[in-house]
Amino acid sequence: MKLDILAFGAHPDDVELSCSGTLIKHISLGKKVGIVDLTRGELGTRGTPAIREQEAQQASLVMGAHIRENLEMRDGFFKNDEQHQLQVIRMIRKYQPQIIVANAIRDRHPDHGRAAQLVSDAVFLSGLRMINTIEDEHEQEPWRPVAVYHYIQDQWIDPDVLVDISGFMDKKMESIRAFSIG
Secondary structure, X not given: OOOOEEEEEOOOOXXXXXXHHXXXXXXXXXXXXXXXXXXXXXXXXXXXXXXXXXXXXXXXXXXXXXXXXXXXXXXXXXXXXXXXXXXXXXXXXXXXXXXXXEOOOOOOOHHHHHHHHHHHXXXXXXXXXXXXXXXXXXXXXOOOOOEEEEOOOOOOOOXXXXXXXXXXXXXXXXXXXXXOOO
């Protein structure tokens, strides 16, 4: 399935907390949107990876996301290396998005900035024909999206792009509430 927008998050809930309103708005406009979580959030202080997975799926239903996948990288310890870049490249080539949104380029949580750089590097590499990737026993074609945007998380970053989501705040909050707080 070809997507218009593919959102990456280091952890389940990163996308909901940061850019779900933007995704919901674009889904309402008929765009195909997907989410890829890099980790299962196993180091989080609330819940378990199994619970996070259920919550992420519920949040995806609320938002109307067309797909959600989890790459099961190691929370807190994934790296921006060839192994992890290839995992992200496979997702980019699989869904061929026009736009990618990813974690903040710098943030209090070290996974967020590292995820931003990992996705940015993978975006460039995904367009190189000499890098071979396979999905479902078929060689993938090179693909590079038109644009990559990074959402704001814990630390303020002056935005280059603003999206008015005032008509979608209730749905955004509902997607966030899919994740338990206890």
